[in-house]
Amino acid sequence: MQNELGLRERKKIARRDALIDATHELVREQGLENVTVEAICERVGVSVRTFFNYFESKLHAAVGATPLALDDDVAVTYAQGGPSGDFAADTRTLLEQILELPALSKERMAAVIEIVKAEPTLLTRHMSIFESALHQVQDLIRQRLGADESDSRPELYAMTLFHLARWATSRWHEAGGAGHPRDYVDATYGELRELIT
Amino acid sequence: MQNELGLRERKKIARRDALIDATHELVREQGLENVTVEAICERVGVSVRTFFNYFESKLHAAVGATPLALDDDVAVTYAQGGPSGDFAADTRTLLEQILELPALSKERMAAVIEIVKAEPTLLTRHMSIFESALHQVQDLIRQRLGADESDSRPELYAMTLFHLARWATSRWHEAGGAGHPRDYVDATYGELRELIT
DNA sequence: ATCAAAGATTGCACGTCATGCAAAAATGCA
DNA sequence: TGCATTTTTGCATGACGTGCAATCTTTGAT
Known part of the structure; x- marks a missing residue:
């Protein structure tokens, strides 16, 4: 097993990143309150349900919340x-x-x-x-x-x-x-x- | 004009208090997540819309949020x-x-x-x-x-x-x-x- | 190449929160 | 009493977030 991540993992990371980036863009453009989860998903090409598989809330995506991985x-x-x-x-x-x-x-x-x-x-x-x-x-x-x-x-x-x-x-x-x-x-x-x- | 408050004021305060107390009771009984605004209103005998005339959110009622009246x-x-x-x-x-x-x-x-x-x-x-x-x-x-x-x-x-x-x-x-x-x-x-x- | 198991995405239904608006009711006051 | 001002209320609306089951994708073994 290499250090390489499988396709599955890579896709997950990419999607996560895409969601965060899309959120950032939209918030910059329209302000936090005016951005709907639906809009974020539309931009990324993903279902709303999927969004909530990745983030607990819109805010979590906005700050790119990541679990604290303290050594x-x-x-x-x-x-x-x-x-x-x-x-x-x-x-x-x-x-x-x-x-x-x-x-x-x-x-x-x-x-x-x-x-x-x-x-x-x-x-x-x-x-x-x-x-x-x-x-x-x-x-x-x-x-x-x-x-x-x-x-x-x-x-x-x-x-x-x-x-x-x-x-x-x-x-x-x-x-x-x-x-x-x-x-x-x-x-x-x-x-x-x-x-x- | 006495120090007395008019009926209007007294009713407002009483209603507000009733909403806070009802919220407290229900939260004690069922936990915050399981208490709906609707249930609170039912107990008090008030419409949901009225609840939101008094409080911005369920949480505000739960902590009895009052504007800070600093001298x-x-x-x-x-x-x-x-x-x-x-x-x-x-x-x-x-x-x-x-x-x-x-x-x-x-x-x-x-x-x-x-x-x-x-x-x-x-x-x-x-x-x-x-x-x-x-x-x-x-x-x-x-x-x-x-x-x-x-x-x-x-x-x-x-x-x-x-x-x-x-x-x-x-x-x-x-x-x-x-x-x-x-x-x-x-x-x-x-x-x-x-x-x- | 095939196939089954595991994992991820999706649509749908549902319940809740919260707001705007306009009609109706309650209150204060002359 | 009658009229002006507040408050309450119902209704419509939209967004958030979750559970569930069906569908699609990846993985790894044969």
């Missing part, structure tokens, strides 16, 4: 108190590792950022897009802290982390896409610290 | 750099003032918290419920910072503030509703600080 080692290390033993430092490292994940190509990421800028409600309204990712991170933090269900810290922490990620990415994009989102984590932390010091 | 003085003072001149301190004061607002009765607040606990997706999925409140706070922060549109700090700050408010409220509820959510802001700040120090 197992990284996750376990963090959960068990590593790598440094310092909670704040390790959590920050975790954030940087999350930002390393090749979730989207640069072009697509840029498209998403533009869309979010034009449609601020997208992220504010339906954060469910990232729900599973959020949940994973939340669980890691919970394990790390040895917290039980009633402790709401993991939830707040995970959400804050998510915002930090978004913010860093946003800054990176504002800077013209120079370097890597990871490079902007520092500034982001600094600004958040100004709020709660 | 004008408070808002202006904050936006113009007051009351102390220190950004972090004043923002914290703002948070405490937001928590002062009598958005919901204690019982209803408790009901909402229980619902959110049972249906974590509620807040994650549709944060739009708080969108207008969030937006107001965001604008205040933007003014305060003299930031322009491209600066994303107000957005992150407002959202963080929102989380802090939720967290403080949650802690207050866990403590059996003793005192006031405001009293838990301190602990909340401390815990968040642990994340980003």
Whole structure:
């Protein structure tokens, strides 16, 4: 078995990409609210039902939502108190590792950022897009802290982390896409610290 | 003109309350997903169309969403750099003032918290419920910072503030509703600080 | 090349959410 | 009482999203 993917896999990826791209184009042209799933499907040449085989919702397609594929080692290390033993430092490292994940190509990421800028409600309204990712991170933090269900810290922490990620990415994009989102984590932390010091 | 409200006003408030309470009951009985707007209306004796005159969505009713009625003085003072001149301190004061607002009765607040606990997706999925409140706070922060549109700090700050408010409220509820959510802001700040120090 | 199993797409029916509009009912006020 | 203003309501409409069963495609083995 080669590293090659079968026709089946390749087609799936291509279709998925086509759906995301079509969504981006249409949203750019007409705005999120005015784009119907039907229109997206028409452009791609696919049935509406198929669209929903790929994405849970229109929003998921708009942000090109991909399951968070965090490395197992990284996750376990963090959960068990590593790598440094310092909670704040390790959590920050975790954030940087999350930002390393090749979730989207640069072009697509840029498209998403533009869309979010034009449609601020997208992220504010339906954060469910990232729900599973959020949940994973939340669980890691919970394990790390040895917290039980009633402790709401993991939830707040995970959400804050998510915002930090978004913010860093946003800054990176504002800077013209120079370097890597990871490079902007520092500034982001600094600004958040100004709020709660 | 007395302080008395006319029949019209009283009926509106009563209906609104009835809708919120009915929603809470039904959600408790059947879970958020299984409650239809139609069922809520049936219980209250009101048409579906009327429901949507009162609430933007089912979720809004579930959390008893009320427009954020922040005092004008408070808002202006904050936006113009007051009351102390220190950004972090004043923002914290703002948070405490937001928590002062009598958005919901204690019982209803408790009901909402229980619902959110049972249906974590509620807040994650549709944060739009708080969108207008969030937006107001965001604008205040933007003014305060003299930031322009491209600066994303107000957005992150407002959202963080929102989380802090939720967290403080949650802690207050866990403590059996003793005192006031405001009293838990301190602990909340401390815990968040642990994340980003 | 053939064929069966596994996987993906599709159409259809269905239920729900949400909005616009205009008629009808309720309320406030002179 | 009669008239103006709000509110409620029914109806039509459109979009979202899911379950199901039929159909088509890919795969891998013979």
